[in-house]
Amino acid sequence: MKGTTILCLLLFLAMLCIPFLAVGANLPDSLLDSPRVTDSGPSADFEKASFRIRDESTNQILTVGDRDFLYGAIVTEMSPNAEPEALKAQAVAAYTYYSRQRAQAHEKGADSDFSADPQNWKVYVSKEQMQERWGDSYQAYYEKLTEVINSIAGQTLQSNGELIDATYFAISSGKTESSEDVWGGKLDYLVPVASPGDLFASGYQTTASFSAEEFQNAVREKAPNADFSSDPSSWVGTYDRTNSGTVKYVTIGGQEVDGDDIRSAFGLRSSDFTIAYADGIFTFTVLGYGHGVGMSQTGAQFMAQQGSDYQEILAWYYPNTTLAPL
Secondary structure, X not given: OHHHHHHHHHHHHHHHHHHXXXXXXXXXXXXXXXXXXXXXXXXXHHHHOEEXXXXXXXXXXXXXXXXXXXXXXXXXXXXXXXXXXXXXXXXHHHHHHHHHHHHHHHHHOOOOOEEEEHHHOEOOOOHHHHHHHHHHHHHHHHHHHHHHHHHHOOEXXXXXXXXXXXXXXXXXXXXXXXXXXXXXXXXXXXXXXEOHHHHHOOOOEEEEEEEHHHHHHHHHHHOOOOOOOOOHHHOEEEEEEOOOOOEEEEEEOOEEEEHHHHHHHHOOOOOOEEEEEEOOEEEEEEEOEOOOEOEEHHHHHHHHHOXXXXXXXXXXXXXXXXXXXX
């Protein structure tokens, strides 16, 4: 019996990893043939360009060079202990995402490209903040980041010659979401892809519990007409989910409530959840962390650990795109 259980577990793990066996075979030719930045080095434009970042805490506008921005942007999203290829994928995605915002801000004549909260390590932090947090490890981490940035400096993801909306998030529920399902805009590079490595993440599944009164009060903030006159065990009805698992709508108290509204009302880590009721307590079981669209950072780390390089990671999570200099 024990041997059968182990065999089943091995088969299950193998099935999870099968989607990645074909990653190389499914890479767009444009990515496979694209030369690496290390062949020629960062461009002069990259070294001269800068971002105008509004500090949310002080309302001051910081002028930060593209290179310095990448140092500060990578580490607000991933640990410097992450695999170098995962860090490279994150760097390209972040550089693409915020370069797109910069271009849009310039078109609108805005006085800043986007906002950040360095004090709370959101979007961007300075080298001084890195030194303060990392202490004696700062030099080793900084040198690792330098190698990462030198290898991808100036590279962006593009579709039809335009910068893509290179969104990313922490952990999927095993499959990423389409932009159309989550935000309503269809993009052929933000489509569902398997991300089985996420299932091994320590934060893959979380729970949150609330009393019947807390549950009722939170729901009424989003659905004031919900009817809670019946027994609490009947308050939660059917779910309308995307193919990847995110809750689009859930019926509570006879009212359809948006899944994102429920996520925000209860502070859940994602909108892929189920609700159970027992002994006066409502318990949410939540899978993944984040909106689920684009690159899973946990999935990128898993792929890097399996030997994928950053080009393969980016091609997997952002199909129908090409790597090109800004």
